[in-house]
Amino acid sequence: MFWHRLAxxxxxxxxxxxxxxxxxxxxxxxxxxxxxxxxxxxxxxxRLSRRSxxxxxxxxxxxxxxxxxAFGTDSYFPGLILIFLSLSIYWLIFYPADFKSLAVLxxxxxxxxxxxxxxxxxxxxxxxxxxxxxxxITVWASDTGxxxxxxxxxxxxxxxxxxxxxxxxxxxGGLLFAAVALVLMATSVGYGLWQAAALGVVLSVTGQLxxxxxxxxxxxxxxxxxxxxxxxxxxVLDRIDSILFVIPVAYFLFVILS
Numbered sequence: 001m002f003w004h005r006l007a008x009x010x011x012x013x014x015x016x017x018x019x020x021x022x023x024x025x026x027x028x029x030x031x032x033x034x035x036x037x038x039x040x041x042x043x044x045x046x047r048l049s050r051r052s053x054x055x056x057x058x059x060x061x062x063x064x065x066x067x068x069x070a071f072g073t074d075s076y077f078p079g080l081i082l083i084f085l086s087l088s089i090y091w092l093i094f095y096p097a098d099f100k101s102l103a104v105l106x107x108x109x110x111x112x113x114x115x116x117x118x119x120x121x122x123x124x125x126x127x128x129x130x131x132x133x134x135x136x137i138t139v140w141a142s143d144t145g146x147x148x149x150x151x152x153x154x155x156x157x158x159x160x161x162x163x164x165x166x167x168x169x170x171x172x173g174g175l176l177f178a179a180v181a182l183v184l185m186a187t188s189v190g191y192g193l194w195q196a197a198a199l200g201v202v203l204s205v206t207g208q209l210x211x212x213x214x215x216x217x218x219x220x221x222x223x224x225x226x227x228x229x230x231x232x233x234x235x236v237l238d239r240i241d242s243i244l245f246v247i248p249v250a251y252f253l254f255v256i257l258s
Contacts (some may be wrong), residue, residue, distance in 0.1 A: 012239075013140065020132050022124065026125055032065050035116045036110070037236040038226075038244075045221035046104040050097075056090055057105050064113040069120050076114065083109055111244065118248040125255045134185045135203065135250040139242045141181035141212075142144050142174040142204040149173025163215035171208055178204035189254070199253060203246050210245030214238070 019030045040060055043054050061081045063091065067075035087105060091097055123132050149171020156167040182200035183193050214237060219225060228237025 009110025011180060016136065017133060020136075021129050021130055023123055023129065026171075028050060028069055028120065031116060032062070034240060035061055035065065035112050037114070038112050038240060041226040041235045041237045041252070042108050042112065042217075043104070045223055045226060046100075047221070048104060049102060050101070052090075053097075053101050053105060056087070056109050060086070060109050061113040064109065064122070065117050068117040072121060072124075079090065080109070080114070085114065094125060115244040116240070117250055118232050118251045119243075122247060122251045125251075130185075130188050131250065131254045134182060135187050135246055135254075136243065137185065138178045138182050138200055138203045139207045139246050141200075141225070142178035142207050143242060146170040146174030146208065149176075161210055166212070166215075174208055175201050175204045178207075191258075202253070203250060206249045207242030207246045210242045213245070214241035 016030070017025050036058055039057055043057065048054055048057075063083065064079055067079045076099075084106070087102060091102055119132060122128060122135065125131055146166070147170070150165070150167045150173065153169045153173075154165075154167030156168045157164065158168050158171055167207070179197040179200035182189075182191075182196040185251075186193050186196035189196070214226070218224070225234030226237035
């Protein structure tokens with residue numbers, strides 16, 4: 001399992017960074033496809049059985065990505081209103097539909113489509129490649145630190161009801177690794193060392209919150225992994241749970257507040 005995990009990491013990270021460097025349509029479609037795969041796993045966890053429900057969710061995802069790519073942040077408010085109105089019409093057409101399914105569809109729009117589409121905005125910003133890369137590397141460093149420290153030193157459980165394997169020691173390791181990673185990239189992203197360290201801690205906390213949120217989702221759905229797409233890593237949603245939360249925060253910190 002460990003070697004599968006390591007092999008997937010060494011193959012996956014260079015591919016993601018290469019496509020991020022290329023940008024444009026390859027980057028757009030990579031993010032779009034990752035989002036669709038994540039939604040598919042979300043719908044499997046929630047046991048959405050109707051084909052029409054899944055098609056609606058995928059359609060909303062496509063709509064959000066294309067509108068954000070074309071119109072930027074101005075598309076979020078009208079886009080979400082339009083999706084909500086469309087979902088209400090869908091409910092009327094297929095009434096009586098399970099209201100839980102509607103909640104999952106709306107959750108998926110925010111959880112995957114909205115959060116992940118922020119990566120398009122981050123890539124479009126000045127020095128977008130460096131900002132996206134710094135965000136992803138910080139997440140990967142945080143995950144690695146939490147895993148290594150948690151496995152070797154973890155004693156006190158962080159949230160056992162949500163994720164029994166996670167510990168306070170592992171969380172602290174994630175903070176440290178993320179801070180160090182962003183400090184090493186401080187010059188590239190235009191921050192001082194202390195600023196970079198603080199931002200690394202903020203992104204690590206955000207990413208760990210995303211990880212715990214997906215853990216709670218899996219426990220609600222009574223599944224161990226979101227899927228089996230990546231050897232040693234579980235599903236796509238297992239791999240991007242931290243990134244989904246970090247990217248909007250990174251866009252706010254790196255672009256809006258800069």
